[in-house]
Structures are given as structure tokens and as C-alpha cells.
Amino acid sequence: MNENWRGAIARHLLLVIGPALLLGLISGEYAWAIVIGLCAYLSWNIRQLLRLHAWLRDRQPDEPPPESTGLWGEVLDSIYHLQRRDQRARDRLQAVIDRAQESTAALRDAVIMLDRDGSLEWWNNAAETLLGLKMPQDVGQSISNLVRNPRFKEYFDQGNYRDALEMPSPVDDNRRLHVQITQYGNADHLMVVRDVTRLHQLEQMRKDFVANVSHELRTPLTVIAGYLETLLDNGQGMNPRWQRALQQMQQQGARMQNLLNDLLLLARLEATDYPSDNQPVAIDLLLLAIKNDAQALSAGHNHRITLDADPHLKLKGSDAELRSAFSNLVFNAVKYTPDEGTIAIRWWGDEQGAHFSVSDSGIGIEAKHIPRLTERFYRVDSARASSSGGTGLGLAIVKHVLLRHRARLEIISIPGKGSTFTCHFPARQVVQRG
Incomplete structure (x- = not known):
């Protein structure tokens, strides 16, 4: 309590005791006069306190406090000024809120x-x-x-x-x-x-165009490939230069066939949100078949390929789509892992769901490339990808298969040390094998 308040209290007590002493001088009863004066002063303070209590209990918004004199008048004036300051702050805040709502509404x-x-x-x-x-x-x-x-x-x-x-x-x-x-x-x-209706329509037009062109190209490409195969089968005595040209044409034709097949697969994946054959798939058996295919692909490179798969975990989904996604990841590991390298395939579950991972000791990927790896035709190294015969659509297919199975792809890679591709499936997609 500061000096002003102490002085005000002292003045009020003197105003009460002074008349009480005068009354005691007249009546000769000083003690009773002081008691009566203090009781009157106490009653007045209690009345002011009750008025303040009633105002706090029943007041309407922005209703000023009751008026009074003396010390209580100063208290109520202070409350009034605090009330006005709070009201101005609320008005400013409400103006900001109103402006934010108006701009958001627009x-x-x-x-x-x-x-x-x-x-x-x-x-x-x-x-x-x-x-x-x-x-x-x-x-x-x-x-x-x-x-x-x-x-x-x-x-x-x-x-x-x-x-x-x-x-x-x-x-x-x-x-x-x-x-x-x-x-x-x-x-x-x-x-x-x-x-985003307009953007969706443009994207759909692009998808339809790619799907239609891919479908229309299959027939002429099949015819060309058939004639090339016939010419090569009956090419005894052909000039070696022409034979090499026909063989290169056949190789490039096969590459175009793979590209069209991947484009058509992507078009089918994008056509619906859920697989049509949504049945429990025995992932351990599927991965065993993929491992055997990977070992055949690795022939001559001496890769050490290991498989650790939980036989009790099945996955709801499409066997064909999951086989396509998992084999893409495993075959990529084989293609980009140097001779004598290691490739580890895992399938396991926990409280979050089920997980499939492929880890390799390959060339690795720089961090700047990882966010774009699942884009169509995106290549980290165009020359190396072309020599490996890839279409640039493998990881895009993986992404769309995982989306249809409510899963996500996580990529961790260190250049020169290898990469790990992990597919995380939610618990609702997992089925425990009996």
C-alpha cells in the first residue's frame, strides 16, 4: 500500500475520531462516543462493500461501478478506469478479429x-x-x-x-x-x-492422352517386333552389319514394349482408388518368389540376397499390384548394387502396422534427388538408367500401388553406402495368419 492510501486512511480515521471526541466532551462519555463513531464508520464501509458486491454480481456489460465518496470513491474510480481500459483493449481485439473474419470470408x-x-x-x-x-x-x-x-x-x-x-x-x-x-x-x-477441378481436368486429360496413345502404339509395335523376330530367325547368310542393326532394333522395340506396359499399368492404377481384388495376400510366399527372380537377375554379379519375412502376417490387397511394387524395389536394388554387394529384404509387423523394406549396399542417392524419385521419368543418372534398360516409371508405379493400399514409401539413402526403401502399411490392412 503506497503513502497516498495510508494518508487517506489516516484522514478518514481522524474524521471519525474527531467528532466522536467532541461528542464525548459534550456527554462526558468518551469511550462510548468513540465506540459509536467507529461503529458508524464500520457500517458505512460495510454498506459500500455490499454495493460493490451487488454491482459485481448483477452488473450488465459495460455498466459503470456505483459512485461513492472518500476512499471508496477512489477505489470505485480506479475500477472504472480499469474497466474503460479493458473495454478499449477488447474493442481493438474485436476489430482485429472482425477484420480477419471479413478477409477470410472473402x-x-x-x-x-x-x-x-x-x-x-x-x-x-x-x-x-x-x-x-x-x-x-x-x-x-x-x-x-x-x-x-x-x-x-x-x-x-x-x-x-x-x-x-x-x-x-x-x-x-x-x-x-x-x-x-x-x-x-x-x-x-x-x-x-x-x-482444383480445373487442374484435375487437365491432369485427367493428360492421363487419358498417355493411356490412349500407349494403347494405340501397342499394335504397330507388336507388328514391328514380330517382323524383326522373323527377319532375325531367317537371317542366315545376312550381312553382319544388317544383323547387328536388326538386333539393336529388336532391343529398342522390347524397351518400348516395356515402357508402354508400364504406362498402361499406371493408367489402370490411377483409374480407381481401391484394388478390385482386395484379398489377404501371403507376403512371405510372394517375397520368396521375388527373391528367386532377383537371384536369377543377379546371375554373374554374385549379390548376397537375404530374406527375413514374418510368415504370420498377411496383407489385404491385390497380389498382382503388390508383386509389381515389391519386385520393382528389389530389382532396382539388384541393378544399382555393385558386384559382391548385399541386398536385404524384410517383412515385419509392429503396433503401427506392417512394413516391407529393401536395403542394399549400392551407389546410394543424393538427398536432393529423394523427393522427386517417385515422379514419372525422373532419373538420377540418365546415362546409367538408360544402360540398365529402365523405363523411369518403376517408382511411380510403387507410389501408386502404395496409395491404393493406404501405405506410404520412406526412402533413406547415403551416397556411396547404399539405400533403404521402406513401405509402411497401416494396421487396418494387416491380417494375422491363423
């Missing part, structure tokens, strides 16, 4: 605020257009109950929002949405939804 992208359980708290006008949300009846509703898309429910429930989700709009199947969720604060969610 966005063409939908912005939705969700609590930690996924219940709707606030959204802008675009969310009503893109997702069909309605104010105020949808406030407090779970977003999963209003956006009834299985892929969205999986995306929201998994809690891993590193990648975005693309899905059709709940109010218009012809409209494609790009959904990105960010967690903030107390595990609350901020969801941003963008209309």
Missing part, C-alpha cells in the same frame, strides 16, 4: 476451424459452397458426419496431415477438392479446402 478457398474432436466451430462462406455446411445448424457437428467420404474419414482419423487429400465435393461429384489440415493450439484443427 477468400475463394474454404477455411474451417475444428476443435480437437473434429467438431465445427467456425467457417467462411466458401465452405458452404464447397462442402455444403450450413450456419448455424451445423455448429458443433462432427466434420466426419457432414463430409461423408471414406477417404476423408481415413485422412482425418489418422492424424498425419503431412500430405494433402484430393476428393470429390460432397455437394457436387464433378467438383474436385484439395483438402489440407493443420493442427494448432490445443490440438485444434484448421482445414483449408481449395477447388
